[in-house]
Amino acid sequence: MRLLFGSCFALILAAAIGLGATWLTITRGVAFGSMTIGAWKAWPRSGSVDIDPYARATIARTGELPLGTGDGVAFYARTDDAGNNLDGRCTITVSGVTPAARYWTLTLYDPEGRLVANSIDRHGFTSAEILRDIEGRFTIAVAPRARPGNWLPTGGIERYVLVWRFYDTPIGVATRTAKEAPMPAIARKTCS
Amino acid sequence: MIRPLLWILGAILLGGIVHLTTVLVMPRAATQDAYARLVPLTPVNTMVQLAAPTAENSIMPLMDPAFAAAVCRYDLSAGAIKLNAPLSQAYTSVTFYTRNSVAYYAIDDRAAGRRAIELDLMTPEQHAQVPEGEDVTAADRLIIESPTKTGLIVLRALAPEPGLMPMARRALTNAQCRLGPVQ
Numbered sequence: 523m524r525l526l527f528g529s530c531f532a533l534i535l536a537a538a539i540g541l542g543a544t545w546l547t548i549t550r551g552v553a554f555g556s557m558t559i560g561a562w563k564a565w566p567r568s569g570s571v572d573i574d575p576y577a578r579a580t581i582a583r584t585g586e587l588p589l590g591t592g593d594g595v596a597f598y599a600r601t602d603d604a605g606n607n608l609d610g611r612c613t614i615t616v617s618g619v620t621p622a623a624r625y626w627t628l629t630l631y632d633p634e635g636r637l638v639a640n641s642i643d644r645h646g647f648t649s650a651e652i653l654r655d656i657e658g659r660f661t662i663a664v665a666p667r668a669r670p671g672n673w674l675p676t677g678g679i680e681r682y683v684l685v686w687r688f689y690d691t692p693i694g695v696a697t698r699t700a701k702e703a704p705m706p707a708i709a710r711k712t713c714s
Numbered sequence: 715m716i717r718p719l720l721w722i723l724g725a726i727l728l729g730g731i732v733h734l735t736t737v738l739v740m741p742r743a744a745t746q747d748a749y750a751r752l753v754p755l756t757p758v759n760t761m762v763q764l765a766a767p768t769a770e771n772s773i774m775p776l777m778d779p780a781f782a783a784a785v786c787r788y789d790l791s792a793g794a795i796k797l798n799a800p801l802s803q804a805y806t807s808v809t810f811y812t813r814n815s816v817a818y819y820a821i822d823d824r825a826a827g828r829r830a831i832e833l834d835l836m837t838p839e840q841h842a843q844v845p846e847g848e849d850v851t852a853a854d855r856l857i858i859e860s861p862t863k864t865g866l867i868v869l870r871a872l873a874p875e876p877g878l879m880p881m882a883r884r885a886l887t888n889a890q891c892r893l894g895p896v897q
Contacts, residue, residue: 528721535725540732547733548740569817571861579737581815582744585751586776587868590809590820624824625805625872627780635775637767645769645779650804650874677769687778689805689872690822 548580557697559705561605562597562686566695569595586635594623594689600681602708608684610638610676612713613665616684618706619658623691625649630664630674631683638682640675647672662706666714684708741814748774748815749787749866756787759795761869761891763883778870782882786867786891790860794836795867796894801829802871802885804878810835810858811866819858833858835867867891 554574555567568577569591581588589596601607602614620626629646632638637645647662653672654660663669666678676682686705693703741747751773756762763784767777777783788795799808801823808831809820821831834857836844841859869889871882 528717532721532725532728535722536728536732539726539729541736543729543733544736544740547737569820571816571818573816575737578814578816579740582741582747584776585744585746585748585774587748587774587809587811587815587866588817590807590817592820592825593807593809593817593822593870625874627778627872629778629780631776636772637769637779639769648780648872648874651876685776689807690824 544579547576548583555695557703559597559703561599561601561603561708562705563599564595564597564693566591566595566693566697569593570695572695584635589687591694594687594691595693597686597688597705599684599686599708602710604710606710608664608682608708609713610679610682611666613663613669613711615661615663615709615711616674616706617659617661617709619704620649620686620706621688621691621693621703623649623688623693625689627687627689628662628674629685629687630676631685632679633681633683635683638675638677638679640677642668642675644673644675647674748811749813749864752785752787752866756785758787758789759792759891759893761786761867761886761889763886766879780874781870781872782879782886783871784869784886784889786869787864788835788860788867788891789864790835790837790840791863793893794834794840795891797831797833797835797867797889797891799831799869799889800885801826801831802882804874804882805872806831806885807870808833809868809870810860811868812860812862813864814862815866816861818861821856832856835860837863 557564568588626649652660662672664674666676697703761784767779807822809817811817838859871885873879873882
């Protein structure tokens, strides 16, 4: 009787631990070999055959196609530099310089990877259309309401993700430090 | 006292095995991966342009809205595939994915170096059957080996500004993906 009870308990616990760990790692996007620069995270290996099993499982679940290594590299930000979650009701600024690349695009998605509806139909910027100062620096205001300059609308959603993709860039698996890949700073200004 | 602890330890070990197995099986068991999403939209071995992602509708998550994209869902069981993709003015890239969305090869317009990206895609077995002499004469043609029989070729052309999207789309309309012998 005790044996039966014990084995049932162990099996249920094992299933809960195993499936729970799988669910957690796959929905949170745990993947090895990440490269973190400020609030930005990239997984250059996910665009090659060296992709790890966790990233593979995540991609199979979400249905996305990762950026190939020979094409470019994608950086994701879910928080600002201070660690606050990106909140669409707040105004944040993204400013500074970017690593060398022929082109880049910055896009705002909801946590499920969908674009966010907004009044001016803008979902991001490309390196060609951004307004810069005379030194080549830029500031992007990510905010729910219109701003002068580079305004990226959040649509007022609670959480969002910024994805910066660099195309034809030397950044890759061998990149280690922020010196090689200087990423723009993300600062929270005001919250409404 | 020791017996419940042993049961818990056993459960943790078994839980670890369950975890690793489910992670490894997931890519095979997924029903909504990129390939499955594209099956109803794309005929086999044909280049098809994808609708631009919008807030309401996106074929796959995390698509870059600054790019026009076209997909060739390939099946190599009938023979090798020839890909011919004219370049757009800004930036064009071709990425090859296996059936399970692993990007095994990607090339951009600068690496391709000419006015068009021309590639032959085949399985390792088909590559082995290519006569050696022809391999030499075809030295300026890139031959790519696909690890799986089926997969996706994704062609992306950048529109640096929203007004240039028609130009990027036009560049993709001339792209071709078809069964063809290697010459």
